[in-house]
Amino acid sequence: MIDAKLLREDPDLLRAAQRRRGESESLVDELVAADERRRSSIASYEAVRAEQKSIGKLVAKASGDEKAELLARTKALSAQVKEAEAAQGEAAQAFERLLKSLPNLASEQAPEGGEDDFVVLDTVGTPRDFAAEGFEPKDHLELGEALGAFDVERGAKVSGARFYYLTGVGAQLELALTQLAMSKAAEWGFTPMIPPALVKPRAMEGTGFLGQAADDVYYLPKDDLYLVGTSEVPLAAYHSDEILDAGTLPRRYAAFSPCYRREAGSYGKDTRGIFRVHWFDKVEMFVYTTPEEAAAEHERLLGWERAWLDALELPYRVVDVAAGDLGLSAIRKFDCEAWIPTQGKYREVSSASNCTQFQARRLDIRERTDEGPRHVSTLNGTLCAMTRTIIALLENGQQADGSVRLPKALHGLLPAVLEPLS
């Protein structure tokens, strides 16, 4: 959530930010009104409560008729206090609900517009020319089945559509990618983590996934727990309700975890193979830093993502996501998209978001400064999403005979070339 003080100090800033996202400005006006109601109800409650307390002190000392009279007065007050307290609570709740529905202020640097209005920042590497090489590229499903790398039919049999088993070299590939990603992250100064994939509502809500993204989240009603769609959730909630000592920022964590996504509303989209699935594993980077450092850290996260894709020798481009496509928490988002030969386009394999203080306010994560505690900034970025990375490696590394050449970075962990099963 945003800083509520902005509602009083600079509501026009908020209106402009809503416009940039293509969302309603009237929410800002509702918020200003709700804030006024909240504050006046607090004032009336505190006035009666203060009176009640001061009479209470007299009651303790008084006796006889005097005491009886005081008791009569304060008895009546008691009902008023209860009423005022309830009114105050309701006004505060209404305000908070509204405040939480307001997305983070889109950065001025984020391109204006919706999904299609992204800006390409850079393109790296050259997609292979399969026509010139004299063969038709196979798609990842065909390649993967021939290599015995995954099994989507049995995935569907056991768990349903959009599930799969990684098998043989596929399973080994994920483990190799995980090992490589985690050790690189550790070299870069990240603390390796393996977090819980089931979290309480607070963690889910605090990271902004129960807003417009709620339909995409798996929920276990019997236990009131959510399956996380990314380890951003347990990593952000890791320091919830904490005040971090000055000088301990930035704190960088790299987590390996499964990711569960309902993919509601994606029926018929990317149905082939393991491109869009209900579960995959991922190594995710997450950073707590100061508001001053957040933008620079965002660039660093992008730099690490690029270094990773460079190491995997994949052709990719970097996209600056438009304001209308940012999601609730981010002010700016860079996506890295790898070239997928059989689709003839670049597809998202990683994403780096700067959430500034938005998540930290909801999760109450602060740092101690000389001027007192203040909320930290949080950022997250994909290092390696397994299934999509495997797809990109297979399709881009394929050879005419159906074998797949792997990048040098993986050679210590796997053979240089994966051969199809006979």
Place this chain on the structure above:
RNA sequence: GGAGAUGUCGCAUAGUGGCCUAGUGCGCCCGCCUGCUAAGCGGGUUGAGGUUGAAACCUCUCGCGGGUUCAAAUCCCGCCAUCUCCGCCA
């Protein structure tokens, strides 16, 4: 899953209905004193919100949420966490 115990300021502890405006010790910060350090002395030290030009002030905060009461750290109910024992299990 069953039984029991515990939860107070960074840590340790005191506090069983009004004198709690939560005491004390340790730690920490600022002074003083002192060849240096330590000790000693004095002051400060949870966080949030409201109000304000600022200060003063006010409200909330004793794991969390309800309730009883004129009044709750204190009594009652529910939940959560931790510890011990039993059961089950990788």
